[in-house]
Amino acid sequence: MNINATLLAQTFIFVVFVFICYRYVWPPILSMMNEREKRIADGLEAAKKADDSLEEAKLASAKELEGAKKQAAEIIEKANARATQIVGDAKSKAEDEAEKIITSGSKNLENEINKTKEQLRSDLSEIVVDTAQKIIDAEIDPGKHEELIKKAAKEI
Amino acid sequence: MAKELTSESYIDHHLTNLTCGKTESVGWTCDHKYIDEMGFWAFHVDSLMWSVLLGIVFLAIFKLSIPKLKKDTPSGLQNFAEMCVDFVNDNIKSIFPTAGPLIGPMSLTILVWVFLMNLMDLVPVDYLPELAKQVGYSIGAVSDPNDVYFKVVPTTDPNITMGMALAVFILIIFYSIKVKGLKGFLAELTLHPFGKYALPLNLLLEGVNFIAKPISLGLRLFGNLYAGEMIFILIALMLFFDSIVFGLMGMGLHLLWALFHILILALQAFIFMVLTIVYLSMAHETEDH
Numbered sequence: 001m002n003i004n005a006t007l008l009a010q011t012f013i014f015v016v017f018v019f020i021c022y023r024y025v026w027p028p029i030l031s032m033m034n035e036r037e038k039r040i041a042d043g044l045e046a047a048k049k050a051d052d053s054l055e056e057a058k059l060a061s062a063k064e065l066e067g068a069k070k071q072a073a074e075i076i077e078k079a080n081a082r083a084t085q086i087v088g089d090a091k092s093k094a095e096d097e098a099e100k101i102i103t104s105g106s107k108n109l110e111n112e113i114n115k116t117k118e119q120l121r122s123d124l125s126e127i128v129v130d131t132a133q134k135i136i137d138a139e140i141d142p143g144k145h146e147e148l149i150k151k152a153a154k155e156i
Numbered sequence: 157m158a159k160e161l162t163s164e165s166y167i168d169h170h171l172t173n174l175t176c177g178k179t180e181s182v183g184w185t186c187d188h189k190y191i192d193e194m195g196f197w198a199f200h201v202d203s204l205m206w207s208v209l210l211g212i213v214f215l216a217i218f219k220l221s222i223p224k225l226k227k228d229t230p231s232g233l234q235n236f237a238e239m240c241v242d243f244v245n246d247n248i249k250s251i252f253p254t255a256g257p258l259i260g261p262m263s264l265t266i267l268v269w270v271f272l273m274n275l276m277d278l279v280p281v282d283y284l285p286e287l288a289k290q291v292g293y294s295i296g297a298v299s300d301p302n303d304v305y306f307k308v309v310p311t312t313d314p315n316i317t318m319g320m321a322l323a324v325f326i327l328i329i330f331y332s333i334k335v336k337g338l339k340g341f342l343a344e345l346t347l348h349p350f351g352k353y354a355l356p357l358n359l360l361l362e363g364v365n366f367i368a369k370p371i372s373l374g375l376r377l378f379g380n381l382y383a384g385e386m387i388f389i390l391i392a393l394m395l396f397f398d399s400i401v402f403g404l405m406g407m408g409l410h411l412l413w414a415l416f417h418i419l420i421l422a423l424q425a426f427i428f429m430v431l432t433i434v435y436l437s438m439a440h441e442t443e444d445h
Contacts, residue, residue: 003314004175004177004196004200004315005197006199006200006203006319007315007318009199010204010315010320011319011320011323013204013208013211013319015323017211017214017265018265018323021218021264022257022262024215024219025222025261029238030245030260033238
């Protein structure tokens with residue numbers, strides 16, 4: 001064990017290696033590490049932001065959905081009311097129509113009956129006159145007894 | 157083999173560096189025979205080679221992880237690199253929050269590089285030296301393979317650990333002067349703790365305190381690793397006895413010590429880094445005593 005110029009040589013080598021490390025090795029490693037650290041931190045922050053906005057969006061969509069449900073219920077209610085109204089209207093209209101039809105029908109019928117009655121009356125008077133003429137024939141003068149026949153026909 | 161292999165020569169061989177230096181008689185040489193002639197201007201080629209090699213491994217690992225860093229899901233090598241950088245950064249933040257841009261890369265270099273150098277301790281003690289012997293012999297550098305010395309763990313060489321401690325020491329002085337000014341730095345060394353009338357005493361106390369930092373920093377790492385290496389060598393010596401029982405015991409002990417040693421290797425690298433941060437943090441403190 002003796003100290004010699006090896007010591008100075010080693011000091012020189014040490015300085016050279018430290019310099020190389022200082023110049024070419026340490027800075028790139030450190031800067032890349034810091035860069036990545038920053039990128040990861042940024043990423044985490046962005047993820048947190050995205051999480052927050054997702055929460056917001058969820059709330060907004062829930063609100064929207066609730067509104068839509070309410071609106072739908074309103075529409076359905078309105079539609080139901082409208083339907084009821086339409087049905088009611090149609091019903092009353094139909095009832096009116098039916099009444100009208102019935103009324104006009106019965107009127108017609110009455111008219112018809114009256115007409116028929118009139119016809120029958122006139123027909124009967126003719127038949128009576130004919131028959132009476134046939135029965136009594138020459139004995140009775142139609143001109144003389146017309147007044148009497150008409151009176152009789154009216155009494156039928 | 158020319159020389160007889162004894163346990164003493166075995167240990168000696170393991171603790172001797174491959175040294176190249178300048179001699180008066182033959183000029184530059186790596187021959188172990190001239191080691192005493194070399195004096196200060198000698199280099200432990202093995203320590204330096206492994207140190208540079210492992211430093212390149214460190215830089216390569218971290219450099220290779222960079223192109224993949226852009227991905228958001230790191231994997232494998234990139235995970236490892238980021239884990240190390242994160243670990244170093246956490247330590248700096250807790251010890252030295254106002255650290256400048258140099259502290260981080262320096263701490264990372266110390267942590268990983270010293271750990272890699274320590275890790276060489278786990279390579280079984282004879283593998284690489286024996287390989288070096290054969291290589292040295294086959295290329296004709298020596299006439300006897302045993303003349304090739306090769307120490308594998310750089311941090312068991314005090315030159316390596318003290319070399320790094322010296323660099324840290326220079327940085328301590330540099331930052332002390334930069335932050336407090338030359339006057340403030342000298343005042344810290346001389347006017348404390350006994351006031352200006354006891355200046356020599358102050359300088360002695362603070363000077364010892366100041367010098368002790370790099371010395372303890374370097375010697376702590378060296379001492380731990382040297383002791384660990386020594387124990388590996390001693391365990392390996394058990395195979396010298398001509399006994400299967402001792403041999404098996406040696407293998408078991410080797411495994412046990414290697415497992416335990418992993419803790420020391422990582423811990424010492426970590427301590428060297430933390431102490432460097434602490435010392436540099438102290439150099440930045442401007443509080444009045």
